[in-house]
Amino acid sequence: MAELALLGVTASVAFGFGRLFDDAAWVMPLFLTAMALHGVSAGVRRLGLGIFLQVAAVALTVLLVLGWSVAPDTLRLGLPTGDTFGAFADAIDQAASDYPTARAPTPTTDGFILASILGLALVALMADIAAFSLRAPLQALVPPFTLFTLCSLLGSGEHRITSAVLFVVATLGFTLCVRGIDAERAISWLPGDARRGPDALMRVGGVLISVAAALTLVIGPALPGAADEGLWTWRGGGGDGKRFIMSPLVDIRARLVNQSREVAFVVESPVASYWRMMALDDFDGSTWTVDSRFRPVDGNFRNVPGRPSDTRISHQIKIRSLSSEYLPAAFQPVAIDIPEGEVTWDDHSATLLLDERAGDGFEYIVESVLPDHTAEQLRAISGAVPPSVADRYLQLPPMDPRVADLAAQITAGATTPYDRALLLQDHFRDNFTYSTEIPEGSGEDQIVAFLFEQRQGYCEQFAASYAAMARSVGLPSRVAVGFTEGDQSAARPEFFTVRGEDSHAWPEVWFPGAGWVPFEPTPGRVSPGSEAWTNLSPEADGPSGGETTTPTLPEDATATTLPDDFGEDLFPEMADGAGGGVSDEGDWKGPTVLIWAAAAVAVAVVWVVLISGLALLRRDLRRRRVADHGTARVQVAWTEVVEALARRHAVPRASETYREYAQRAGASLRRHHDELHELAALTTGARYAPGPAADVDVARSIELANRLVRATTERLPLWRRLVGRADPRTVLGARPRRTRQQATVVTTT
Amino acid sequence: MVLTRQGWGLGAASLALLASGRFFGTLELTLLGAAAGLLVLAVVLRAVLVRIDVEVRRDVHPARVHAGTPSRIDLQITNRGTRPTPVLRLLDAVSGTRGADLGLGPMQPGATARAAYQLPTERRGLVQIGPLHLLLADPFGLTAVRIRAAGRNDLTVYPHIDPIAGLPETAGHDPDAADESPSSLGRSGDEFFAIRPFQIGDELRKVHWPSTARYDELQVRQTELPWQGRATVLLDLRNDVQTEASLDLGVSAAASVITAARRSGDLIRIVGTDGTDSGFVPGNAAYSAILEYLATVPRSAASSLTRLLDSLARTSDGGALVVISGELGPHDRTRIDAIRHRYATLTTVLVERSAWDVQAPVSVEPQRPGEIRVRRDVPFATAWNQAMSSRSRRRRSTAAAR
Known part of the structure; x- marks a missing residue:
């Protein structure tokens, strides 16, 4: 009886894993692990074989379950082979690489399932040994509690109440069973009460558990501070996994792949633009970095010799879940107005840096000068690149010569630097496809693989490869990191909602006299305002072109992104679930409960x-x-x-x-x-x-x-x-x- | 306090969970803390609000018991309330043991349950029973409410009494007797004392005819009171001579001797080295009082045996003297022998070490006449009966020789 109760505890912890994962692929493996492990342990115990044999039997069982769940095609007759272990190793590697950037709820990958099974098995084994071999039932609850808490801290906002209440019921039920067994054995009962006494105790205990669970379900979430952010954030993200740290390039893939629909920030701007955060210009063969020198600025900090045709805009940005010191703004910012804190500015990379991570609700106003080049103006530019620029922006590490050869080949027909840049851009747009399925990275190996083997990738590869190739043909270039313009509200077209999935990277090429000019080699994207010199139009290359894996909303569905009740507030408070996936899940709660109830009744x-x-x-x-x-x-x-x-x-x-x-x-x-x-x-x-x-x-x-x-x-x-x-x-x-x-x-x- | 240590622990854990839930911003920890807190609250409410109306009657069977005879407590528990009782534990303290700890299942209103448990009656002494508590606990062990259901009872466990042969020659110097030195032959004296009705067996020579004529009933002249035997038991309680175990054996021996003397109608007197002196008081009350005293008498501080012997010798009225002690040295034994002449018989009962210490070797000192040694292989009753039968044989042989 107590063994069943302990199985219940393990099962409730397994259910708690639902908070980490997006789909339901984890359900079968984890529950199978729990049942198999406890069943095997019970059998070994009945046979009186001792702890070591129990551990061995459990290890064998877990191996079988792992093989069946993670790499079923490598099994022969249901038994693991050498290939199975290879598959395990691959899965672990994948999980190790995914973990730093993964945010719950993540899709279940083999690696994560493997890690979860191992974790759950270890916890269940420890609990089983403690409870039944060492006869320390209260200590047996410590491992499951630890794993449950770990899932709480890593997990997202779904199923939290359910899994917590289930865990409470399972733990209390297990304690009750153990105490009931003790009561039956250890107390001398009056004759006739040896059955009735413990039964009555269990009944009372059951009532108490039900009352406590029901009240917790009702009162718990209503307690003050229950749903607030923690006072100390864990993994830069609290318990709901909504915050993320911005770090250039590495983080793009995670947000792109996870299709994070969390609203990063909201912009109120007269024109659409890419919202740029910073630029990377130092390539050492494996990563792109920047060596910045910041100076504190306040108000107007840059005097740009602007042309009369340049557009000067003032736009207000309100940060939501973007947790970063870098402040996105339209290129090129010239003045900034912040309510509090200190801002520093790097002239070289045109980066605005706050002295601490901008919190939710931080808003600032930036005045930017949007370049207004035309193709003719740029084509007319010729001239040498000054050494100061060349030193920094033409440097390339020794690379595979094929890259330079390809670049030369592509730009062979160009006469001006502008044409070279344009040809390179078109080469990528015409011959490559967009995909987020490939592993992240913008180092030399990835560039080579991208250019010559895969011919598909996402913005990181496009931007980095373009920059490398541009440098190889003498065009000073760098990789700019930021966001696309986001979803423009149809009702109020000056509002742009920018989400995690709008993360983007694009190259910038320097032209003497014109400065830095952004290009867009990524197929399917168009930098608003750059059509004049990139020869791209938004309608021709719509978001559906070439984007095979990103289920982003088409642009005319932006009407649903902002709630309609604006009132006086220009940036209405959006509940945390408005942008994310939690509110979607909320609709399912009703039917799911009914289904379970009907099943139970049946x-x-x-x-x-x-x-x-x-x-x-x-x-x-x-x-x-x-x-x-x-x-x-x-x-x-x-x-x-x-x-x-x-x-x-x-x-x-x-x-x-x-x-x-x-x-x-x-x-x-x-x-x-x-x-x-x-x-x-x-x-x-x-x-x-x-x-x-x-x-x-x-x-x-x-x-x-x-x-x-x-x-x-x-x-x-x-x-x-x-x-x-x-x-x-x-x-x-x-x-x-x-x-x-x-x-x-x-x-x- | 209603909450046990586990209850307080769970309450503290609940607060810790709530705090950590707030600190880390995780809802689950808050819920766990809330669940723990609500459980504690629910359990406390139940403990406070439950009404128990239970009557417990406790009887000791038998009320008077000797060491080695089992005695038990009978409990009768009745639910006088209108609702079934929850699961209760009966806790009855019994001195010298852990006490009784019984589980009582739910009882319907008006139902009665019975229970019994043994009392520790292997050794003499006073067993204090009670008070009896009913403990209302919850299935998780978080609360404990004690209700007192019965008060204290005491049970005196008398020392173990062996049936032994009676003391010979307890005839003493009866102050009302005519003769100074009694003899075992011939009881009649010369002095007229009283007239009493004829009883079958009286000698016809003794019939007093004038009174017979007056009362129309045979009357007999009585010259002496029927002599009453006297037996004095001196119990050595000094803690440098006796241990607890040896004192138990000695007290058991004393009780056996006193019972045997009472059975043969002698007056008994017990003297202890702690200063107790019961005097020669006849009757059941005195006998019970002596047994009560023997049931609980502890060892006393070291005092002088010699002085006591001297006072005994001075106030002696004859009769039999039985000295019960542990292992006495030769000096003490000599002193005891010195007052032999003041008493008709002197018997010394010595409890040797081997009788109460299982690891001590059995000594092989020979039994001297008038001395009874209690050993592991020779318990008191056996040694006594042997000694008495050999003494009566000796007397018969001496008498026959005379």
Whole structure:
């Protein structure tokens, strides 16, 4: 019984993993692990084989489950082979690389499933050994609690209440079972109470657990501070996994792949633009970095020799879940107005840096000068690149010569630097496809693989490869990191909602006299405002072109991104779930609960029908077996009556005669105790008289027995009758337990 | 306090969980803390609000018991309330043991349950029973409410009494007797004392005819009171001579001797080295009082045996003297022998070490006449009966020789 309860605890912890994962692929492996592990442990314990053999058996079982769940195609006859271990190693590597950037809920990958199975198995094994071999049941709850808390800290906002309540119920139930067993064994009960006493204790305990669980379900979430952010954030993200750290390039893939729909920030701007955060210009062959020198700025900090055609805009940015020191703004910012904090500025990379991570609700106003180049102006540019620029922006590490060759080949027909840049851009847009399925990285190996083998990637690869190739043909370039313009509200077109999935990287090329000019090699994206020199138009290359894996909303669905109740507030407070996936899940809660309830009811009905059917069958078989022997038939009649009575009234004692039992039990029958006495007399006569019982006596005893059984069941309330029907003891034939005389207690006779 | 240590622990854990839930911003920890706190609250409410109306009657059977005879407590528990009782524990303190700890299942209103448990009656002494508590606990062990159901009872366990042969020659110097030195032959004296009705067996010579004529009933002249035997038991309680175990044996021996003397109608007197002196008081009350005293008498501080012997010798009225002690040195034994002449008989009962210490070797000192040594292989009753039968044989042989 306690083993089942411990299985319940493990199962509730397994259910808690639902907070980490997006889909349901984890359900089967984890529950299978739990059941197999506890079943094997119970079996080993029954055989008395000791702890070491238990650990060995469990390890074997876990291996089988792992093989079946993670790499089923490498199994032969269901057993793991050498390939299976190779698959395990791959899965672990994948998980290790995914983990730093993964945010719950993540899709289940093999690696994560493997890690979860191992974790759950370890915890369940420790709990099992502690509870049953070391007999320390309270300490046995520590490993499951640890794992549960770990999932809480890593997990997201779904199923939290359910898993917490389940865990509470399972833990308390296990404690109750253990205490019930202790009570049965350790306490000397009064005669007759050895069963009733512990049963009553368990009943009271069950009621207490139910009350506590129900109240927790109702009151718990309503407690002050229950749903607030933690005072100390963990992994830069609290318990809901909504915050993320911005770090250039590495983080792009995570947000892109996870399709994070968390609103990073909201911009109110007269024109659309890419919102740029910073630029990376130092490539060492594996990563792109920047060497910045910041100076504190306030207000107007840059005097740009602007042309009259340049557009000067003022836009307000309000940070949401973007947790970063870098402040996104349209390129090129010239003035900033922040409410508090200190801002520093790097002239080279055009980066605005706050002195701490911008929190949720931080808003600032930036004035930017948007470049207004035209293709003719840029084409007319010619001239050498000054050494200061060349030193920094033409540097390339030794690379595969094929890269430079390809670049030269592509730009062979160009005469001006601008044309070279344009040809490179078009080469990527025309010959490559967009995909987030490839592993992250923008180092030399990835660039080579991207250019010559895969020909598909996402913005990181496009931007980095473009920059490398541009440098190789003498175009100073760098990789800018930021966000696309985001979702523009149809109702209020000056609002742009920028989400995690809008993370983007694009190259910038330097032209003497024009400065840094952004290009867009990534197919399917167009930098707003850059159509003049990139020769791209938003309609031609819509977001659906080439984007095979990103289910981003098409642009005309932006109407749903902002709620309609703006009121006076320009940036209305959006609940945390408005942008993310939590509100979507909220709609499912109703039907899911109903489905579970219906399933439970169906199971209960099937169970009751099954048990009562089997009980009837057993009774008929028993009667048929003794149909010929009058004496035995009378005794069977008596047994039936005793079984009906024992569950409620009096348990027969080993030392009692039929009459004594009738005396004792009859006291609670009131109207029928005469009949019980008569039946007792008949049974005594049948049993002890020398000859066989007379037929008339047999008939009379059958009649009395039927009447008594009916009377006892009719007196019970309906629900008790149902419970009695569902009681498996009626089928198993477990005799109502005879009382055990305790050695230390002497009863008065 | 309603909450047990586990209850307080769970309450503290609940607060810790709530705090850490707030600190880390995780809802689950807050929920766990809330669940723990609500459980504690629910359990406390149940403990406070449950009404128990249970009557417990406690009887000791038998009320008077000797060491080695079993005695038990019978409990009758009745539910006088209108609702079934919850699961209760009966806790009855019994001195010298852990006490009784019984589980009581739910009882319907008006139902009665019976229980019994043994009392520790292997050794003499006073067994204090009670008070009886009913403990209402919850299935998780978080609360415990004690209700007092019965008060204290005391049970005196008298020392073990062996049936032994009576003391010979307890005839003493009866102050009302005519003769100074009694003899075992011939009881009649010369002095007229009283007239009493004739009883079958009286000698016809003694019939007093004038009174017979007056009362129309045979009257007999009585010259002496029927002599009453006297037996004095000196119990050595000094803690440098006796251990607890040896004192138990000595007290058992003393009780056996006193019972045997009482059976043969002698007056008994017990003197202890702690200063107790019961005097020769006849009757059941005195006998019971002596047994009560013997049931609980502890060892006393070391005092002078010699002084006590001297006072005994001075106030002696004859009769038998039985000295019961542990292992006495030769000096003490000599002093005891010195007052032999003041008493008709002197018997010394010495409890040797081997009788109570299982590891001590059995000594092989020979039994001297008048001395009874209790050893592991020779218990008191056996040694006494042997000594008495050999003494009566000696007397018969001496008498026969005379």
